[in-house]
Amino acid sequence: xxxxxxxxxxxxxxxxxxxxxxxxxxxxxxxxxxxxxxxxxxxxxxxxxxxxxxxxxxxxxxxxxxxxxxxxxxxxxxxxxxxxxxxxxxxxxxxxxxxxxxxxxxxxxxxxxxxxxxxxxxxxxxxxxxxxxxxxxxxxxxxxxxxxxxxxxxxxxxxxxxxxxxxxxxxxxxxxxxxxxxxxxxxxxxxxxxxxxxxxxxxxxxxxxxxxxxxxxxxxxxxxxxxxxxxxxxxxxxxxxxxxxxxxxxxxxxxxxxxxxxxxxxxxxxxxxxxxxxxxxxxxxxxxxxxxxxxxxxxxxxxxxxxxx
Numbered sequence: 001x002x003x004x005x006x007x008x009x010x011x012x013x014x015x016x017x018x019x020x021x022x023x024x025x026x027x028x029x030x031x032x033x034x035x036x037x038x039x040x041x042x043x044x045x046x047x048x049x050x051x052x053x054x055x056x057x058x059x060x061x062x063x064x065x066x067x068x069x070x071x072x073x074x075x076x077x078x079x080x081x082x083x084x085x086x087x088x089x090x091x092x093x094x095x096x097x098x099x100x101x102x103x104x105x106x107x108x109x110x111x112x113x114x115x116x117x118x119x120x121x122x123x124x125x126x127x128x129x130x131x132x133x134x135x136x137x138x139x140x141x142x143x144x145x146x147x148x149x150x151x152x153x154x155x156x157x158x159x160x161x162x163x164x165x166x167x168x169x170x171x172x173x174x175x176x177x178x179x180x181x182x183x184x185x186x187x188x189x190x191x192x193x194x195x196x197x198x199x200x201x202x203x204x205x206x207x208x209x210x211x212x213x214x215x216x217x218x219x220x221x222x223x224x225x226x227x228x229x230x231x232x233x234x235x236x237x238x239x240x241x242x243x244x245x246x247x248x249x250x251x252x253x254x255x256x257x258x259x260x261x262x263x264x265x266x267x268x269x270x271x272x273x274x275x276x277x278x279x280x281x282x283x284x285x286x287x288x289x290x291x292x293x294x295x296x297x298x299x300x301x302x303x304x305x306x307x308x309x
Contacts (some may be wrong), residue, residue: 052290055156055253056303059292062150063251063301066128069146070221070299075130076232077146080199081217082118082125083163085273106207115202118149120260122274123157125149129199129218145204152253159254159284160276163192163217190250190291193217196230219249225299235296250291250304254284 063079070077107115118125127149132141152158195217197210209216222228227235227248235248256278261270278284293304 051153051155052253052255055152056290056292058152059251059253060301060303062126063292063294066219067221067225067299067301069128069130070223071225073130074223075132076220076222076228078129078199078218078220080127080129081158081163081193082121082123082149083217084122084160086115086118086122086201086214086216106211111203111206114206118202119274120258121149121151122260123160123163123258123276124152129204143200143204149202155257155279156253156255157258157276159252161192162190162252190252193219193249194230219294221299227294227296227299248296249294251294252284252289252291254278254289255280256283 066077066079128146130144130146132144195215197213197215198208199216199218200206201209201212201214201216218230220228220230220232222232222234224234229235256276259275259277261273261275262268263270283289289305291304292301294301
């Protein structure tokens with residue numbers, strides 16, 4: 001009886017030691033291949049997308065902060081962006097024609113230093129401003145910076161066409177009147193930001209930007225947290241251009257770098273045009289692009305991915 005039991009045990013051990021059949025092995029290999037095919041592109045782009053995700057999250061949070069400041073302070077808050085070439089050589093109030101980066105300009109040495117510190121932050125930085133704040137004397141309101149200049153993470157910037165888009169605007173009140181309707185010659189149907197020369201620059205105690213012949217791009221939130229025009233009225237097609245895709249405002253994000261003008265020998269910063277490097281080339285203009293979309297009615301920001309048509 002014991003011999004019979006031992007024989008059965010040896011047979012069971014033999015079957016276990018036999019391993020997998022060929023069909024089972026091929027099935028497992030095929031499953032592993034399928035998983036690898038899906039995983040490799042994700043791993044390949046992981047590092048590249050990480051900075052985009054970080055920049056998107058920062059911009060979403062900071063747009064939300066501007067909205068929250070407007071509601072908590074019961075005022076219009078302006079999110080002001082830093083364009084390129086903001087160092088106008090001369091301005092209407094600069095009779096000797098000297099640039100503001102010289103001692104003859106209207107900026108103090110401290111203000112000139114603040115402006116120079118922004119040279120490497122073109123197309124990547126923004127701050128918050130409001131006209132009037134708690135503590136101002138009645139009838140004597142002035143501009144206030146509500147935060148220092150903020151910068152997007154290295155490797156991401158806001159593309160030039162959001163600052164200087166000369167394409168034909170979309171006519172929201174009469175779409176058929178838009179040149180080229182229904183497909184107007186419009187770069188991704190994204191308008192440039194509104195601009196004004198009334199903000200002080202580069203610090204809150206600096207003269208207004210019009211003294212230097214420059215304008216600063218901005219978006220604004222009124223006390224209800226809605227997207228607004230300069231006067232605080234809710235943003236509509238009647239008082240301000242909106243972006244074609246979904247109305248409101250879209251802020252695109254592009255992977256790459258902005259390199260300030262450097263002296264080739266000393267590598268010191270100069271007041272020249274920056275070098276814009278989109279890496280990889282075309283990632284903000286081909287196939288698809290990423291935008292932070294702001295709804296005009298609620299002022300809330302969401303992340304969207306738009307495909308080029």
